[in-house]
Amino acid sequence: MAFTTKAADAPVRRAHWRESKRFGNTFKLTLSYIVLTFGAFLLIIPFIWMVTTSIKGPVAVMQFPPLWIPGVQFEPLWENYPTALLQDHAPFGIFFRNTFVITALAMAGQIISSAVVAFSFARLRWKGREFVFFIVLATIMLPQQVTLVPQFILFRNLGWINTFLPLIVPFWLGVGNAFFIFLLRQFFMRVPLDYDDAARIDGAGTFQIFWRIVMPLSLPALGTVAIFSFINHWNEFFHALIYLNEISKYNLALGLTQFRGFTRYEISAWNLLMAASLTALVPVLLVFFFAQRYFIQGIVISGVKG
C-alpha cells in the first residue's frame, strides 16, 4: 500500500521539486550576475584608468580621489599623445617600425616552419616519427633559461648582437614552436587521408598536397597560430633586452623603458607614460577584438587536449 501512495505522489513532488529548483535557479543566477558584474568591473577599471590618466594634465593626475569624467572634472589634454610619442630620446615611430619588422618576419617563420613540420608529423610516414614528435612535446616543458647563456654566446660569436636576427632566425627553425606544431598536427590529422591519395593518383607531389589541400582546409588553425605568434612577438621583452642595445634598434617593449626616465624616482609624467603604453597596446587590442574566435579556439584545443 505504502508503495502505491508513494508512486501516486511522485508527480506532485516532482512538480514541487521543479518549482523550488526554478526559484533556486533564479536566485542563483541573479547572484551570479552580481558577482560577475563586480568581477568585470575590477578587471575593466584598470583600462579606463589608463585612458583617463593618459589625457590628464600634470595637476589632474595628482588628484586624490582620482577624477574620472573628462570634460566635466578635468579638461582632456589630447596633446599628451604627440608630446609622449615625439620625444628625441624615445623615437616612438622607430620603435613601432622595428617591432613591426621583427614581428612580421618572426611570425612568418613561425607559421611556415610550424606548418611544414606539423605536416610531416601528421601526413608523412617515416621511421623515427613518433620518437621525434615525443621530443617536440618534451621541449614544451623545457624552461628556456638553460639555453640562454650558450645561445647568447653563439649569437655574439656570429656577430648578431644589436641586430634583429636573434629575434627572428630561431623561429624559422622551430624554436618555441612546439606548441604550435602540436596544435597544427592535431588539425591536419582531421583532413581525410583519401584526399591525399586522390591527389597522388592525379600526379600531385607532396608539396602540392601540403599547399593545395591541407593548408587551405586548416585556415582556422593557422589563424590561431598566427594570432598567438603575433602577441608573443609584439610583446617580446626579455630577448630584446639582451640582444638590442642601441635605441635605434629597440622594439616597442624595450623602447617604453626609455619613458621610465621621467617617472622612476621623481614621479611626475604618469600621463605621458600611460599615453605611450596605451599606444603600444592598441595593435594587440585590435587583433584581440577582431579575432577573438581564434583565441578561444586555440585555448580550447590546448586545454582540452593538454
Place this chain on the structure above:
Amino acid sequence: MSVAGRALKTFVDLGIGSRTRRENLEGWLWASPWIIGFVIFTAGPMVASVYLSLTDYPLLQGPTFNGIDNYKQLFTDELILQSLKVTTIYSFVSIPLHLVIGFLIALLLNQRVRGLSMWRVVYYLPAVVSGVAVAFLWQWILNADFGLANWLLSLIGIDGPSWLIDPNWALSALIVMSLWGVGGGMLIYLAGLQGIPTSLYEAAEIDGANFWQKFWIITIPMMSPVLFFLLVIGIIGALQTFTQAYIITNGGPDDATLFFMLHLYRNAFQYLKMGYAAAMAWVLFAYIMILTLLVFRSSSLWVYYEGDFKGRG
C-alpha cells in the same frame, strides 16, 4: 634504448628498401627545420651549458674550467637564497589563487548566463595584454598616494598600504597584479566544463544528489585533468617571472622582489659572469623539474581520466 641508440638505429633503418627510403627521406626533410633548430638552438646549447656552468667565464675573457666552484658558491650566495625564497612564495601563493578564482569564474559562466561571449571577452582581455606596457600601468595603479588600488580600498574604508615601496607589501603587490590575468585559465576551465556530459548530472539527480554532491563527485573529478594542465603550466610560468620584477620594482625594495630570473639576468648580462649564470640556470631547471615531477607523480592520486581504470577504484 638510449636516445643516441635510437637515433642511430633510425639512421640505419633509413637505408632499407627504396620506396620506404624515399618516404623516410621525405619525412625527415619536412621535419628538418625543427630538427636543425633543435640541434643548434636547444640540444647544442644545453650540452654547452653543462660545460659553461663548470667554468669561470667573464664574457670578455673567455672560459676557464673551475670544476664545481660555481655550484659551491651558489649555496653560500645569500641573494640566491633570497631569490629562491621570493620566487617560491610568489609561485605558491599566486598559482593556487589563479587555479581557484579562474575555476569559480568558469563555474559562474557555465550556468547558461546571457551574453556568454561578452563575459568571456571582458574576463579574458586582461590576460591577452602583457609585458612592459602593462607593468607600467600597474606601477601606476599601485602608486601609494594617487593609485587606483588604494582609491578602491578607500571606498570601503581601508587605508591601503604603500605597496611597491614597502618591503612587506611589494611581493603581495605583484601577486595582486598577476591576478588581473586570471581569465586565461578561466577559458580553459570553461571549455572543460562544457565538455562534461550532462547525462552524468542527470543520472546523479535521479539518484537524489544535491548541488554539492554533484560538484564533488562529478565536476571536480571530471575537471582534474584541466586542473593538472593548468598547474603544470602555472609552475613553469611563475618560476620564470621576470618582466614585472625588472620593470616595476627592479628587485627592490630591500630585495623583496628579487626573482630568480632577475638575479640570473643581472649575473649574466650586467656582471657578465656567464659561468655562474649557467650554473644558476641549472638550479632553476632542477627546481622546475622537481616540482613538475612531484605534480606528475601525485597525479595518479587525484587526476581522473575517462577510460583509464586507475581512477575508477
